Amino acid sequence: MSGSEPLLRVEGLEKYYESESDFIDRLLGRQKKVKAVDGVSFEIEAGETLGLVGESGCGKSSIGRSILQLREPTAGSVYFKGEDITAFSDRELRDLRKEMQIIFQNPQSSLNPRLTVNDIIGEALDIHGIEGGVSRDARIKELLDRVGLNASHANRYPHEFSGGQLQRIGIARALAVDPDFIVCDEPVSALDVSVQAQILNLLEDLQDELGIAYLFIAHDLSVVEHIADEIAVMYLGKMAEIGTPEELFAPPQHPYTEALLSAIPEPDPLWEGDRILLEGSVPSPIDPPSGCKFHTRCPRVIPPSDYEFEQAEWRAVMSLRHRAREEDIAVETFDAGESALMGALREELDLPSTLSDPEAEEVVQEALRLVADEEFEHAERVLDETFDTPCSTDEPVLRQTDAGRVACHLFDPAYEAGPTEGAAPDDGTAPGSAASGDD
Ligand code: SF4
Secondary structure: OOOOOOOEEEEEEEEEEEOOOOHHHHHOOOOOEEEEEEEEEEEEOOOOEEEEEOOOOOOHHHHHHHHOOOOOOOEEEEEEOOEEHHHOOHHHHHHHOOOEEEEOOOHHHHOOOOOOHHHHHHHHHHHOOOOOHHHHHHHHHHHHHHOOOOHHHHHOOHHHOOHHHHHHHHHHHHHOOOOOEEEEEOOOOOOOHHHHHHHHHHHHHHHHHHOOEEEEEEOOHHHHHOOOOEEEEEEOOEEEEEEOHHHHHOOOOOHHHHHHHHOOOOOOOOOOOOOOOOOOOOOOOOOOOOOOOOOOOOOOOOOOOOOOOOHHHHHHHHHHHHHHHOOOOOHHHOOOOHHHHHHHHHHHOOOOOOOOOHHHHHHHHHHHHHHHOOOHHHHHHHHHHHOOOHHHHOOOOOEEEOOEEEOOHHHOHHHOOOOOOOOOOOOOOOOOOOOOOOO
């Protein structure tokens, strides 16, 4: 990225929604916010692509729509060609739509079934007062040709086309106004794999010819690997890691990126690790975990400095804590007395028969007894309060490394020697502050 003003600069973007909390909570003013986007910053240069990747519900689409001002951001700024468009009037925003467009995930539902292709593409020209009469028809034919369709398609209706052709029409509609920037919101997720490659190639060719910048949203790293100049990985509304594809793929730094990459059916040849299965699902953005939002699923949570854990032991203890939180241990299926039940639980949880640290062993035994009595919440509390890790208390911030920027304590010198009480990031940003995690 150059030192001059980029085409798009997003600073501390937040998008919160009201949750559907129950009547009593609303009455008492305790309604919680869904933090879909929680302080995100990035830049996109003219003619370049930023791939935005993460599991469903991580805030990717909210970012795309907030940039386009289709949804009003809760906080933060969006600079387009140097101007903060969050302060634009309705009229200014209407004019801006000529420069910023969107391609939707599902072409079937995003195209009006009652309009011909001619009307669908022509509508965009009409709204912005671009081209009329003969030149309007010529422009529509030129756009169809550009996206790999032909002029005879202009008088047909959406139901007469395949999914890939419909997405080409969606792309032609976005191109109609000659935009400089397009949000591609999962544009190939609903398509067959063979068609996906064609649409990706088309978007790349259009970028080369027309110099358009893309924010390319996907839930699969392999989709953006070849099209993106930079890739940003999102988790629960926060940026986990950002870098070029080379930086991100060889090897990934953030444990979440590592897990996403290992989940690709035919991983990149540069990837030499094993498949990493993340436990559980993405937590609710209404009540996200404290500290690092990924700590409830992270396979590399930093162990507490007060106890001597071997890596496998610590992972098993974290798994016990996670399953206690989720109440995901069917105690009643173990038909045995207390000591046999303990043994069965340890086997089920991959816990060695005795931990190497006797003090840690005592705590784990207490937690197991609570689990056996189905006192899950109490068991989780015992583990949480005893095995203190910075991952569950301090929010990591994005830091520059030799291979991109990453928000993980494993890459923070303050935590190199293990967790230290009250350790703060060296950039002076207080853990857990609103600005953390985004710059
Ligand atoms: S900060 Fe801790 S929990 Fe978060 S990704 Fe890094 S190691 Fe995992």
